[in-house]
Amino acid sequence: MYMHLEQCPRHLLVCEKSNFTNEKSRHGIHVQSHYFNYQVNMLIPECAVLPSELNALVNSFEKYYLVKNVPVYELVEQQFIDRFVKKGSVYALSYNTQIDQDNTVALLPTGTLILSVDKDTYEELGLEGKSSQYSHKAVMRYVITVDLKSLVPGTAKNKRVMWALKEKLLVKCDFLIMWNSPGDEDFSLSTHFEKYQCKEHAPAVSTKVLRDLPYPVIQSCDLRGNPEKSCDASEFMEWLGAVTSEIECNNEASNFLSTFCCPEPSSVMEKAYLCTVTGFLLPENICKLLEQLCHYFDEPKFAQWTSLTVHGFADSPVSWGSAEHGFHKGGENFYNFVVFKNRDYWLQMAVGSHDGCPP
Amino acid sequence: MACHERMEDDSGKYERIVHKNGSSYHYLKISLEFEEDTSIRLNSAQFKQLIISSLKQLFGEIGAALPFDVLQFEENTLSAVLRVYNRDLVKVWSALTLLGSYQSEMCAFRVQQVSPFLLALCGNSRT
Numbered sequence: 261m262y263m264h265l266e267q268c269p270r271h272l273l274v275c276e277k278s279n280f281t282n283e284k285s286r287h288g289i290h291v292q293s294h295y296f297n298y299q300v301n302m303l304i305p306e307c308a309v310l311p312s313e314l315n316a317l318v319n320s321f322e323k324y325y326l327v328k329n330v331p332v333y334e335l336v337e338q339q340f341i342d343r344f345v346k347k348g349s350v351y352a353l354s355y356n357t358q359i360d361q362d363n364t365v366a367l368l369p370t371g372t373l374i375l376s377v378d379k380d381t382y383e384e385l386g387l388e389g390k391s392s393q394y395s396h397k398a399v400m401r402y403v404i405t406v407d408l409k410s411l412v413p414g415t416a417k418n419k420r421v422m423w424a425l426k427e428k429l430l431v432k433c434d435f436l437i438m439w440n441s442p443g444d445e446d447f448s449l450s451t452h453f454e455k456y457q458c459k460e461h462a463p464a465v466s467t468k469v470l471r472d473l474p475y476p477v478i479q480s481c482d483l484r485g486n487p488e489k490s491c492d493a494s495e496f497m498e499w500l501g502a503v504t505s506e507i508e509c510n511n512e513a514s515n516f517l518s519t520f521c522c523p524e525p526s527s528v529m530e531k532a533y534l535c536t537v538t539g540f541l542l543p544e545n546i547c548k549l550l551e552q553l554c555h556y557f558d559e560p561k562f563a564q565w566t567s568l569t570v571h572g573f574a575d576s577p578v579s580w581g582s583a584e585h586g587f588h589k590g591g592e593n594f595y596n597f598v599v600f601k602n603r604d605y606w607l608q609m610a611v612g613s614h615d616g617c618p619p
Numbered sequence: 620m621a622c623h624e625r626m627e628d629d630s631g632k633y634e635r636i637v638h639k640n641g642s643s644y645h646y647l648k649i650s651l652e653f654e655e656d657t658s659i660r661l662n663s664a665q666f667k668q669l670i671i672s673s674l675k676q677l678f679g680e681i682g683a684a685l686p687f688d689v690l691q692f693e694e695n696t697l698s699a700v701l702r703v704y705n706r707d708l709v710k711v712w713s714a715l716t717l718l719g720s721y722q723s724e725m726c727a728f729r730v731q732q733v734s735p736f737l738l739a740l741c742g743n744s745r746t
C-alpha cells in the first residue's frame with residue numbers, strides 16, 4: 261500500500277583507485293574539470309600543526325569578486341571577451357540564484373556561457389537552447405549555451421545574442437567571478453566592473469584539531485573492503501562525513517538517540533587536523549593542494565593516509581565539464597581524495613538525482 | 620597478509636566501482652522553530668520524542684516504530700542531523716512537515732538539507 265512512499269531519488273557514488281605516478285591517472289583532469297568549488301576540507305591524521313608548505317597553500321587561494329546586479333550581456337560584450345575570456349580562464353557563477361527556481365548563469369573557463377532559465381525567460385529571450393535533461397513531462401527549464409570564443413563581432417549570431425540579452429529581456433544577476441590569467445595583464449576585473457558594486461573577497465579558512473578519534477581501517481589496495489581487515493570506500497566516506505560535521509561516533513547499539521558507530525574494523529587516532537576553506541575556489545588551487553598533500557609523505561609520518569574533500573556549488577548549472585547539474589532534493593556534487601602513503605589514491609565522486617554519472 | 624600479496628600486483632592498479640543508490644540512508648539537517656519567543660527548552664531526548672510523536676500522529680504505531688537516529692543535536696539552535704532509512708525518508712519528512720505544535724506552542728520543523736551522503740551536509744553552498 262505504501263510502496264510508492266518507500267522510493268527515494270537516485271544517487272550515484274563513483275569510487276576509483278589508482279596511483280599518482282600512474283601515467284594514465286586522471287586525477288588532475290577530474291579536479292580541473294570540476295569548475296565551481298565551494299568548499300575544501302582537508303583531514304590529516306596524527307597531525308596537530310599544519311606543515312608550512314601546506315599552510316602557505318591553504319592561505320594562498322585566489323581572491324574572488326562578488327559583483328552585484330550585472331546584466332548578463334556584459335559577459336558577451338566584445339571588450340570583456342577580448343580582455344579576459346581570450347586571455348585566460350574566467351570562472352563566473354551567478355550568486356544567490358537557485359537553479360530549481362531562478363535563472364542561473366555560469367561562464368566556464370573554456371569560454372562557454374551557460375544560461376539555465378525558466379520557460380518564460382526562455383520564450384521571451386528567443387535564443388536557441390535545449391530543454392533541461394531533468395524536466396518533467398512539461399518542460400519548465402531550458403539550457404542555452406553560447407561559445408564566447410567563437411562569437412565573431414558583427415555577425416548575425418552575435419547581434420542576436422546581444423539584442424536578446426540587452427534589449428529583449430535584461431537578465432541581471434549577482435556574480436561570483438574570478439580570472440586566472442597567464443601573466444600580468446593591463447586590466448583587472450575590478451576596474452572592468454567598476455560601474456557595478458564590485459567587492460573582493462578572500463576564501464575563509466578555519467582549522468581545528470580533533471582528539472582521540474575512532475577511525476575505520478582502510479587499505480589502499482582494497483577499495484571494496486574486507487569484512488575482517490578493512491572498510492570499503494563508502495563506509496569510509498560516511499565516517500568522514502561524521503568527522504567533518506563533528507558527529508559523535510561512539511554510540512552503543514542500545515542508545516536511544518543514535519546508534520551510529522565508526523565502521524569496523526576500527527582504530528583510534530590520537531589527533532587529527534581538520535582544515536576548511538570556503539569561498540569561490542579555483543580548481544588550479546585545489547590541484548596544487550592535492551600535489552602538496554602527496555608530498556606530505558616525503559618525510560616519515562605516522563599517518564597512513566590524508567583526505568581532501570571538495571564540494572561543488574549546489575546551484576551550479578554544471579558539475580564536471582559541461583555535464584548538466586540540477587537540484588532535486590539536494591544539489592550535491594562533490595569528490596573526495598584519500599591519499600595514501602605509497603602514492604595510491606582513492607577518488608570518490610558523488611552526485612544526486614539531477615546529475616549525470618561523474619566522469 | 621592476503622592484501623600484502625595482492626599489493627604487489629594491485630598497488631596503483633586502476634579500479635572503478637559505480638554504486639547506484641548505494642547508500643541505505645538519507646541524512647536530514649533540520650531545525651525546530653517556534654512562532655513566538657518561548658521559554659520552552661528541549662533536550663536531545665525530548666527532541667527525538669517529539670519527532671516520534673509526530674510520526675505516531677501521522678502513521679500510527681507503525682510510524683512510531685520507524686527506526687531513525689539523531690546524529691547531532693544543538694540545544695541552543697534546536698537544530699539536528701537525522702539519519703533515516705531510504706524507505707522511511709518520505710514518512711519522516713511528511714511527519715516533520717505536518718507537526719504544528721509542542722506543548723501548545725506553535726512550532727514548525729524546517730528541513731534545511733537532505734542528502735544520501737553524510738559528507739554533503741558539511742559543504743552546503745545554499746544557506
